Amino acid sequence: MGAQHSAVPELVDESPDLWDEGFGDAARRLLTAGVRCFATNGFHATKTRDITSAAGLSSAALYVHFASKEHVLFEIVRAAHKSVLAVVSEPPATGDPAAHLKSLVARFVAWHARYHVAGRVGQYELSGLTPDHYATIIALRQQTTAVFHEAIRRGTRERAFGPVDDHRVVRAILSLCVDLVRWYRLDGPDSPEEVGHFYAELALGMVTAAGTVTPSGDGV
Amino acid sequence: MGAQHSAVPELVDESPDLWDEGFGDAARRLLTAGVRCFATNGFHATKTRDITSAAGLSSAALYVHFASKEHVLFEIVRAAHKSVLAVVSEPPATGDPAAHLKSLVARFVAWHARYHVAGRVGQYELSGLTPDHYATIIALRQQTTAVFHEAIRRGTRERAFGPVDDHRVVRAILSLCVDLVRWYRLDGPDSPEEVGHFYAELALGMVTAAGTVTPSGDGV
DNA sequence: GTCTATAGAATGATAGAC
């Protein structure tokens, strides 16, 4: 009952590597193989032999480059979250709050489209991490979330957005943007940048037209 | 390295059972225990003993009620998807396309909030299913998706919505609504119905104000 | 239907040669 009987479709992944310069060639091949395996079948369903054979190595070779299977997962998840944080931390081209938010969302979404395979692992395989590694990832994720909070707060402060609920809107935008790793395909009709622009407009709509609903209450 | 060392936080789940009337008391306890285990640690990380001990039974008792661990997963996922389909299939109270869509989204979101634990399993553990069972679930999911497509198409047909891209908007709305199972807590500030109403407004904003972006193009 | 005991298979990680 291994990966060979998997019901989930194969993934197309032509995205560039995310790995640190410090990794050698064999280690990078193991990480690349690990992403594919973990994204398709999950961390616990992936056998160390699945990773090593996909990387063209024997089963023992993994332990020359990584302390354990969990360390392979950790390096993948950390690289993904560091890459996302770097992308959202780029200064936007303009000072307008609406354009600022749109630029932020477009970059965030384009990343998740291009790296949708690594994005799945980074979002859905966190339960395979040790508590220490899990805490490290959550800290990185909070830095990314903080960038969105600041963009929203700035828009409301400068009266560019409606009186939206900060936390609810940020959660909604992040949900919208992250979930596309579940369905996006690089061989589909839309490029990562096209999806990014489309979702940027949707996000702006959340903080202007429909986002101006009164916080709490019974929703009437 | 079992569930006892898990890094992920405990889940609060006070939602009613989803199980068919055909299941006896022990089988229902096993399904309820299975949902918690699968949602917290994933299908493959969950051992049959985790489920049976949480249900107050010996490890062999599982096989009296289910053919395998995978069958427990399948019954859980099927029950969740059937319940969702029933909820979105309820006829809305009004004939207005905007109110129709809002009612649909509100019900869909309230379900995912109330059953967020089962919702996680239904969305993120599908790779644990056999190909046959996977196909059964995908068929159920497509019926639910079709309800959203029809609601959007009706709004554009009757000029109540902007000229939105059908598939892109449906995917965006479903992403927004489904992803909340990753973060929603029943002991948080918002009730399932409150989140449902809030997200209904966001979804309406997607098909009116910001949704009227030109399909495809370079996004300018 | 539930239990104890265990068969049988698979897996993460290691030993040691080259």
Add this chain to the structure above:
DNA sequence: GTCTATCATTCTATAGAC
């Protein structure tokens, strides 16, 4: 650094008593 061989463990599922 890579390999072959294997250990020690863990886990699903079954056998058979009550």
